[in-house]
Structure formats: structure tokens, C-alpha cells
Amino acid sequence: MAQINKPNEYFNTVLYTGNGGTQSITGVGFQPDFVWGKNRNTTNWHDLEDVVRGVTKRLSTNSTDQEATETNNFTSFDSDGFSVGSGPNVNGSGNGIVVWNWLASNTTASNTDGSITSSVSASTTSGFSIVKFVGTGSVATVGHGLGVAPSFYVVKRIDGGDGGQWNCYHKSLGASQYMLLNSTSASQSSATRWNNTEPTSSVFTVSTSGDVNDPSDNHIVYCFAEKKGFSKFGSYTGNGSTDGTFVYTGFKPAMIILKNASDAYNWEIRDNKRRTYNEANENRLFPNLSNAESVNTETIDFLSNGFKIRNAGGGDNGSGNTIIYMAFAENPLVAGNYVPTTAR
Numbered sequence: 287m288a289q290i291n292k293p294n295e296y297f298n299t300v301l302y303t304g305n306g307g308t309q310s311i312t313g314v315g316f317q318p319d320f321v322w323g324k325n326r327n328t329t330n331w332h333d334l335e336d337v338v339r340g341v342t343k344r345l346s347t348n349s350t351d352q353e354a355t356e357t358n359n360f361t362s363f364d365s366d367g368f369s370v371g372s373g374p375n376v377n378g379s380g381n382g383i384v385v386w387n388w389l390a391s392n393t394t395a396s397n398t399d400g401s402i403t404s405s406v407s408a409s410t411t412s413g414f415s416i417v418k419f420v421g422t423g424s425v426a427t428v429g430h431g432l433g434v435a436p437s438f439y440v441v442k443r444i445d446g447g448d449g450g451q452w453n454c455y456h457k458s459l460g461a462s463q464y465m466l467l468n469s470t471s472a473s474q475s476s477a478t479r480w481n482n483t484e485p486t487s488s489v490f491t492v493s494t495s496g497d498v499n500d501p502s503d504n505h506i507v508y509c510f511a512e513k514k515g516f517s518k519f520g521s522y523t524g525n526g527s528t529d530g531t532f533v534y535t536g537f538k539p540a541m542i543i544l545k546n547a548s549d550a551y552n553w554e555i556r557d558n559k560r561r562t563y564n565e566a567n568e569n570r571l572f573p574n575l576s577n578a579e580s581v582n583t584e585t586i587d588f589l590s591n592g593f594k595i596r597n598a599g600g601g602d603n604g605s606g607n608t609i610i611y612m613a614f615a616e617n618p619l620v621a622g623n624y625v626p627t628t629a630r
Contacts, residue, residue, distance in 0.1 A: 289514045289515035289618055290411065290513055290514070290515040290615070290618065291515060291618060293515065293516045293537070293540065293614065293615035293616060293617065293618070294315050294540075294616070295315060295316060295389070296316070296388065296389045296409065296411070296412035296414070296516060297386070297388050297389070297412070297516070297540065297614045297615075298313075298315050298316075298387050298540075299384065299385070299386050299387070299540060299541060299558070299559040300313055300384075300387065300559070301382065301383065301559050301560065302383050302385075303380065303381065303382060304370075304377040304378040304379055304380065304382075304383050305379060306372055306377060306378065306379030306380075307372055307377070308369065308370065308371050308372065308377075309369070309370060309377065310364060310367065310368070310369040310370075311367045311370065311385070312364070312367045313366065313367060314366055314367040314368070315366065316366070316389045317363055317364060317365050317366070317389070317392055318363055318367070318368060318387035318388060318389060319336060319337040319338075319388060319389055319390035319391070319392060319407050319416060320334070320335075320336045320337070320387070320388040320390065320414075320416055320508065321333075321334070321363070321368055321385055321386070321387055322334045322347075322386045322387075323359075323360070323375060323376040323383060323384065323385040323386075324375075324376075324383070324384055324385075324571055325374060325375055325376065325378050325383055325578075326381065326382040326383065326560070326569075326571070326579040327378070327381040327382055327578050327579070328374065328381060328578055329576045329577060329578060330374050330576065331346040331348055331349060331375055332346045332347045332348055332375075332573065332576070333346065333356070333359050333360065333373075333375040333376050334346065334347065335359070335360045336407075336416050336506070336508075337363060337390065337393075337394060337407050337416065338394050338406070338416045338417070338418045339353065339418065339506060341360050341361065341362055341363055342355055342356055342357050342359070342360065342361065343355060343356075344356040344359060344360075344375075345442060345506070346576075347452055347468055347573040347574065348468060348572075348573065348574055348575050348576045349449075349468065350448070350449045350450060350451050350452075350468055352444055352445050352447065352449035352450075353444040353445060353449070353504075353506075356373060356375075357371065358371035358373035358377075359371060359375050359376050359377070360376060367387075368385070368387075382579075384557070384559070384560060384571070386541060386555075386557070388412075389409060389412065389414070390407035390408055390409050390414055390415060390416050391407045391408055391409055392407070393407060394406065394407050395408075395431075397417075397429035399427075399429030399430075399431075399488040400426065400427035400488075400489040401426045401427045402419045402421075402426045402427065402428050403419070403429075404417050404418060404428050404429050404430075405417070405418045405419070406418075406429065406430065406431040407431075408430070408431030408432055410431070410433045410434075411513075412513055412516055412517070413432055413434065413436075413510060413512065413513040413516070413517060414432075414508075414509070414510055414511075415430050415436075415508075415509045416506070416508060417429075417430050417431070417506070417507040417508075417509060418504060418505065418506050418507070419504075419505055419507070420503065420504055420505075421443070421496075421498075421500045421501055421502065421503050421504075421505055422501060423494060423496075423499060423500065423501035424494065424499075425481050425491065425492070425493050425494065426491070426492055426499060427490070427491050427492075428489055428490055428491075428507070429488055429489050430488070430489065430507070430509045432487070432509060432511045433487055433488075434487050434511045435486055435487050435511065436455075436485050436490065436509040436510055437456070437457040437510060437511055437517075437519035438454065438455065438456050438509075438612055439454070439455050439485070439507055439508060439509040439510065440452050440454045440455075440507065440508050441453045441454075441455075441492065441497070441498045441505055441506075441507045442497075442505065442506050442507075443496065443497055443498070443500050443503050443504070443505050444503075444504050444505065444506050445503050445504050446496075446500050446503040450496065450500070450505075451466050451468055451469070452466055452467035452468045453465075453467075453495070453497050453498050454466065454467050455480055455485070456521075456547075456610050457519055457520075458519070458520055458521035458547075458610050459521075459547060459608075459610065460484070461480040461481070461483050461484045461485075461491070462475055462477070462480075462482045463476075463547075464480065465545065465547060465610075466574075467553060467573055467574065468574050469574055470550045470551055470552055470553075470574060471550055472546070472547055472548055472549050472550060473547040473548075476495070477493060478493045478494050479492070479493055479497075479498055480492070480493060480498075481493040490507075492505075514536065514618075515536065515615060515618030515619075516614065516618075517612075517613065517614050517615065518535040518536065518537070518611075518612075518613045519610075519611070519612050520533070520610070520611060521547070521608050521609060521610045522595075522608075522609055522611070523607070523608060523609075524546070524595075524600075524602070524604040524606065524607045524609055525603060526598050526603060526604065526605030526606075527598055527603070528596055528597055528598050529596075530594065530595025530596060530597065530598070530603045531594075531595050531603070532589075532592060532593075532594045532595075533592045533595075533611065533613075534591055534592040535591065535615070536591060536592070536618065536619050537591070537592075537613075537615035537616070537617060537618045538558075538588060538589065538590050538591070538616045538618075538619075539592070539593055539613045539614065539616060540557060540559075540614050540616035541555065541556070541557040541558070541613070541614045542555070542556050542557075542586070542588075542593060542611055542612070542613045542614075543555050543611065543612040544556075544601070544602055544609055544610070544611050545601075545609070545610050545611075546600060546601050546602075546607050546608075546609050547607070547609065547610050548606075548607035548608050549600060549604055549607055551600055551601035551604070552572040552574055552575060552601060553572055553573040553574050554570050554571075554601060555570065555571045555572070556568060556569065556570060556586060558588055558616050560579070568581070568582065568583075568586060569581055570584070583597065584597040584599040584601075584602060588616075590617075591619045593613070
């Protein structure tokens with residue numbers, strides 16, 4: 287498997303201060319296809335927008351609401367970043383804003399690999415695709431465009447009046463289980479999400495639940511496949527100790543998303559931009575909550591080849607619990623110039 291030596295060409299985090307008016311944010315390093323923004327200082331909702339649905343089409347992981355048109359949040363995807371309007375979610379005056387950015391293909395194509403035709407923007411290099419399809423209500427397959435089986439994906443119904451929950455598949459739990467990105471709930475067993483069928487190199491399966499396959503309604507899916515030097519998806523068992531588990535990823539993480547799959551805890555996002563050093567209070571945001579950034583003593587070290595749990599908190603390290611993670615790279619363990627990367 288080829289290694290990605292420059293992860294920031296496919297994923298990057300940017301921080302900026304809102305001005306309450308309009309501004310263009312540069313420094314992403316590419317034209318993003320998927321942006322996920324959050325006002326760090328307030329309880330304004332998460333804002334997720336993508337190239338397949340179109341800029342100004344907002345979804346929020348802390349809500350089951352259907353897609354909304356917001357012309358004052360993200361207003362364009364630009365060659366080295368994006369532009370924002372006066373909306374407080376991503377441009378509140380004087381507020382600290384974080385936006386996580388992913389590159390797909392900068393285009394959208396029709397995919398007929400599944401029984402349902404989908405619209406897809408995919409990067410087979412980084413293992414990321416954005417998929418949109420119309421549900422049938424019956425068990426069906428949907429093409430994802432990655433060329434390898436995805437390790438994690440999240441499906442959201444975006445219309446149909448009341449929207450829908452954020453249903454997640456994770457390879458460590460398998461296709462008989464699902465989790466909800468908008469909820470603290472532990473993993474749940476059901477055949478109505480994925481029909482107990484693992485994804486393949488070309489398609490994933492949706493079953494009869496209205497959240498993932500409502501008849502005649504549109505659904506959006508964010509799919510991620512594991513790529514050497516760029517992304518890792520797995521799980522570890524908590525030990526309830528401040529000398530917690532070391533998780534090998536093969537790269538220095540830029541972003542980690544964690545969730546205790548065994549018990550009711552928040553999802554957590556940590557990254558290398560909001561806190562740039564180890565052995566310190568950690569800055570957390572919670573996908574399932576609109577809360578402002580939380581700064582506490584539940585630390586995690588970002589190392590040159592993975593991450594180390596340094597807290598006994600139940601969300602990160604509940605004793606005997608299964609914790610799932612999604613990690614994206616800052617640097618691979620050995621970069622293209624063969625110089626090992628270093629920890630923070």
C-alpha cells in the first residue's frame with residue numbers, strides 16, 4: 287500500500303478569529319470538499335457543508351434537523367480555503383473558530399456500482415468520499431467510489447421534514463452494530479441499518495431504517511477508508527488509569543475523534559492546532575453537543591507514531607470499555623525524505 291507523505295494535502299485544521307462580517311480564510315492548502323466548523327467560544331451549532339450538497343447547505347452533528355440553507359455561514363470553497371459570511375457559527379465577532387477540512391475530488395460524478403445510483407466526490411488516494419443518494423426503503427447497495435472497503439462512514443437523512451439521526455458504521459464494531467454521532471448512546475445492535483453486511487471495495491449496504499434509507503428522501507454519507515500514513519480507524523480497551531493505553535497509528539496525529547462504544551459518553555474531537563503541546567489541559571469539542579470548547583485535565587498525548595491516553599476519564603478510558611477512534615495524520619512516522627517525525 288502506498289504511503290501518503292504529505293497528509294496536509296488532504297486534511298488540515300485551520301483556526302481564525304471571527305469578525306462578524308465577511309472574510310476569506312486561507313492556509314488550508316487545498317480547495318476543500320468537506321468543511322466542519324465550530325465556534326469554540328459559544329454554543330452555536332456545528333456547521334458541516336460539502337461540495338456534493340453544495341456550499342450554504344448546512345447540517346449539524348448536534349442535531350437531527352434536516353438540511354438548512356444558510357447563506358451567511360460558509361459561502362464558497364476557494365483554492366486555498368473558504369469564505370464565510372456574518373453567521374455566528376463560523377464567524378462570530380471576536381470568537382475563536384475551528385474548521386476541519388477534507389479534500390475529495392473537487393468534482394461530483396454519478397456512481398452506478400450499487401443498486402441505487404449515487405452522486406460521489408471521492409479521493410482514492412486519501413480514502414475519503416462524499417456520497418449522496420435517494421433512499422428506497424428496501425435493502426440496497428450504494429457505490430462509494432473508494433476502490434477499497436471503508437473503515438468508517440456516517441449516514442444522515444437530509445430531508446423528509448424531520449431529518450434523521452447520524453448513523454455510524456465502524457469496522458471495529460462490525461455491520462451488526464451502529465452508533466449515533468448526535469448521541470451519547472453506546473453502540474447498538476440492529477440489522478435495520480447495515481443489514482449485517484460489511485462494506486466492500488465498491489459498495490456499502492443500507493437496510494430498512496428510515497434514518498439510512500427512507501423512501502424518496504435524500505441521504506448524505508461521509509466515507510473513510512484507512513490509508514497508510516494518513517488515517518487509522520480502530521479501537522482499544524480502557525484501563526481506567528492515568529497510565530492509559532498507547533494506540534499505534536503509524537503517524538503523528540493531527541486529529542482524533544473518540545467515543546466510548548460500551549457506555550453513554552460524549553463523542554470527542556481533539557486536534558493539533560487548538561492545543562499544540564502535551565502534558566497539559568486538553569481542548570475538547572463534542573460532535574453531539576453545541577457546547578463551547580471544554581478545557582480540562584483529561585489529557586491525551588499526540589506522539590510521533592500514535593497517541594497515549596493520560597487520563598482515567600470514562601469517555602476516553604473507561605475500565606474494560608471499548609473505545610473507538612478515527613485518527614488523521616499530521617506527519618507519517620517516516621516521511622518521504624526518510625526523516626522520522628517527532629512528538630509534540
